[in-house]
Amino acid sequence: MAVPKRKLSRSNTRHRRSNWKATPPDLVPITIDGREYRVPRRLVRAYERGLIQPDGSLS
Template identity: 40%
Template sequence: MAVPKRKMSRSNTRSRRANWRTTATTLTTCPQCRAMKQPHLACPSCGTYNGRHYAVAERTELQG
């Protein structure tokens, strides 16, 4: 198993971790209700996607 021979300096550690940033989620407007939604997903407010209406417009993320 590989083990580092020397301690990595703070500047090297921090410069390596500088690339861990995240990007903001892109949002588009729903053509039916003009609410903001993620592209390629059904609208959470009206439940339409690609001109079709889906009966249940629920969010699947966990609450809490």
Template identity: 50%
Template structure:
């Protein structure tokens, strides 16, 4: 892991952190119990098995 060799100023640290952006979760359309819902891909199987309440989304 890279380690800084010198102290970084607070302004430079905040400038670096401000450039980071999180991506929105990609949603997938799935038919569950006759209705089409858009849920994250990682929850599709759980929703089909009835382990996740679909009305939350």
């Protein structure tokens, strides 16, 4: 396991953490039963197969 060679200062640690940004998922429009929904790109196949219902509940 990698270990730091020296202690990192508190300000450097906080500055490094502040660079981590979460990005919202890109939503793509899909049509299910004649209605259009916007869903995350990585879940499109699950919606098309019926594994996930558009109202948010699992089948």
